Amino acid sequence: MASSFLGYCRQMLTDMGTAQRESLVSLTCLEVQELENIFALLLMGSFIGLPAPPTFLSVELLPFMEREMRILHQRAEDAHDMLAEIMGTLGID
């Protein structure tokens, strides 16, 4: 009983620690996501009329860009509700 209680306490503390860490990195995570979004936009901007890099550069990197393209897509979907996006980022309910 005692050991499982201690284990329970330890688990709780660890989880609290993890939660703290997660809230710390959340902003950096968002920054990374935005950077990846920019990266994809630069490479594939021709879809929306941005000046494109040499065509073959996009073609060469295309096979590795799955994650970036998902993010690009997600960002385009969320774009119409920026306010909610910012509120979510800042943790305002």
Next chain:
Amino acid sequence: MRIIFFTGKGGVGKSTIAAAAAWQLAQQRRVLIVSLDPAHNLGDIFNVTLKNKRKRFSENLYLQEVDLRQMARAYLEKETNVLSDTYSYLKALNLDHYFSVLKYSPGIEEYALLTSIERAIREETDFDYLLFDTPPTGLTLRFLALPQVTVTWIERLTAIRRQILEKRYTIQKIRRPLKTGEEKRELRLSYDEKDDDILNRLLVLQENYGKLTAVLQGATCGIVLVFNPDLLSLRESERLIEGLGDLKLPLRLLVQNKVTEENRTIADQVAGALQQASGHKGPSRYVALNQDIALKGASLYNISEDLRSDLEF
């Protein structure tokens, strides 16, 4: 190995001068002359059929015409096949052939040109001279600029990519490290530069284009500008010289083709203007207009002017 590009406005006689120079150089050295102009004349000049295959014309002289359209097609076919493999389920619906529209992508011809130059420089190391007969000015400048433009793009993209990886690393550090056998609870992305496919690909491309730029700007490479004694040719040549200067490509020789007794005064003026524009970097040569265009054994087009000595830089 020396690499020489013959450039100039369309119709000034680039192919003729290149062929004559190749023939003269081949008297002593091993020479490969490659025609990159989509309107190929090299075969006509030497009176042989080349059809995208290399041919040995004399002991030391090899001829080659590059079919750009076919190269572009081959490259895109490869990419299209990769796409079709990834989206292989489309085959079931018989929709995969719609990817074939990719072959109309703009910019692919320059890429094909650059690839063929890069391949020739890399593979043909047993020749003393590699001569390129280029397409008219516009396309030539665009593809000569391409390595540098691409390197700039790659540099910017690499910087962004490195920043992404750095931030991923920070995230990884703040989150506690995984114990052995522990399952990841959230998505953990690679942050090591060695593990990132995109960065690796970018670095490989950067190295390739960096090498090519270094070769093109180096001491073994030279540009020969061919022009005629007329105003249009002068203006376009001035623009070409300016473009070459911007790209830091070394101009070695100015060749004025189709000079006769009648247009000698104009020829002097044009040559003077171009010498000034180029900052007197290379010597200027006149080649006389010769009506006799038949190939007579060694004396190709009867061009008797010495082009060889100027090209042995």
